[in-house]
Amino acid sequence: MAERMEYPAFLSKAQIKAIGSYVPEQVISNSDLEKMVETDNEWILRRTGIEQRHKAANDQLTSHLAIAAVHDMFSRFPAVNAQGIDAILVATTTPDMPFPSVASQVQQAIGAANCLAMDVSAACAGFVSALQLANGLIMTGIYRNIIVIGAESLTRITDYTDRSTCILFGDGAGAVLLEASEQGAFLYSNADTEGSGGMHVYCNPDNKIVQNGREVYKWALSTVPDKVRDLLRKAGLTLGDLDWFVPHSANLRMIEAICERLELPIEKALQSVVRNGNTSAASIPLALDAAYKEGKLQSGHLLALYGFGSGLTQSGLLVRWTLGTA
Incomplete structure (x- = not known):
């Protein structure tokens, strides 16, 4: 290969x-x-x-x-x-x-x-x-x-x-x-999966969520910060270039801990978890739209979108925001 x-x-x-x-x-x-x-x-x-x-x-x-x-x-x-x-x-x-x-x-x-x-x-x-x-x-x-x-x-x-x-x-x-558009706004992406951790978050035969929160928390803190840094590094950028970090809104305490390990101010993280809970695949677009309505997102801002969860899988994307003020 x-x-x-x-x-x-x-x-x-x-x-x-x-x-x-x-x-x-x-x-x-x-x-x-x-x-x-x-x-x-x-x-x-x-x-x-x-x-x-x-x-x-x-x-x-x-x-x-x-x-x-x-x-x-x-x-x-x-x-x-x-x-x-x-x-x-x-x-x-x-x-x-x-x-x-x-x-x-x-x-x-x-x-x-x-x-x-x-x-x-x-x-x-x-x-x-x-x-x-x-x-x-x-x-x-x-x-x-x-x-x-x-x-x-x-x-x-x-x-x-x-x-x-x-x-x-x-x-x-x-x-x-x-x-x-010829001026593509997706600057770089990455992805990673550790299928061996799939048993930590799954849907059981009764069609109910089963989650080992402690293990998921440990996995996220041990992998996500390095993957975010790697995403930026491969794009030739640094955390200082970011206007906003938009992680999956699993848990506010988890977001705070990830930001601490990244040495990124929590004020630069957009989240939807406080008012909406963990909405899985919907959490990042909900966070983006809330920030857009509040006028936080401006055309030209650099965003790092980062999803992570069951699988255990994670996906990152650097995006140049292209919408004007709401």
């Missing part, structure tokens, strides 16, 4: 041209959880930093959340619509059913014609992995406009008798439109 280059050339012709998001109306507060399982608000905040999470209604499936995020994007960016959409990629571990895909249901709902529709299953690294795949499709020259969505309805597979996991997870969706 040919030896892989240490610094492969990275080409991009993709830019983020629009963004949207959606979270269900129902909120599960820490006080609500106190009535469901042996826990309390102080314990949850101390261990996770989470104040609340959203729960899909009984008649809301992951496809409904994804569709709502796309409609939000269309409503906020009037020049964007289903016309000319070449592909839809949905990152999710909670599809409505094994098949048809969530992406195909989004395609039908928005009326995109002659469109590739495909789900991506990479858990909490799913959204970044889907962006990497979308960039590859655009590089072929065949695809020019791709919707990438991270969507989850994790509360459906949460065991509310397990106080170590039920405090974490919430539902939501975020969507972006990638557009072909």
Whole structure:
């Protein structure tokens, strides 16, 4: 087998041209959880930093959340619509059913014609992995406009008798439109998987999340900081060049610990976990859209998106933000 280059050339012709998001109306507060399982608000905040999470209604499936995020994007960016959409990629571990895909249901709902529709299953690294795949499709020259969505309805597979996991997870969706451009804004990417750690986060035969939080925490702290530094180094950049670090919002305490090991101020990290809980593949686009609405993201800002989780897998992407002020 040919030896892989240490610094492969990275080409991009993709830019983020629009963004949207959606979270269900129902909120599960820490006080609500106190009535469901042996826990309390102080314990949850101390261990996770989470104040609340959203729960899909009984008649809301992951496809409904994804569709709502796309409609939000269309409503906020009037020049964007289903016309000319070449592909839809949905990152999710909670599809409505094994098949048809969530992406195909989004395609039908928005009326995109002659469109590739495909789900991506990479858990909490799913959204970044889907962006990497979308960039590859655009590089072929065949695809020019791709919707990438991270969507989850994790509360459906949460065991509310397990106080170590039920405090974490919430539902939501975020969507972006990638557009072909000669000034590609994806600067570099990386990915890594340690399948031997897959038993630390999985869905059991009862269709419930099982997680060894201690092991996942140890793995993330021992690998993510070095991988982020490596991502920047191979792009010829440093942490000082970053405007924003956007990690998967698994747990605020984990984000704080990763930033500490990176020697990066926590103020430079964007997160969605405090108000939304851990939304797996949706956490990064939710964090991006929240920051965009708040005016934190400015055109030209350099972002490091970094997803990590079940697999154990991780995916990183350096992005030059291309949207103006919200």
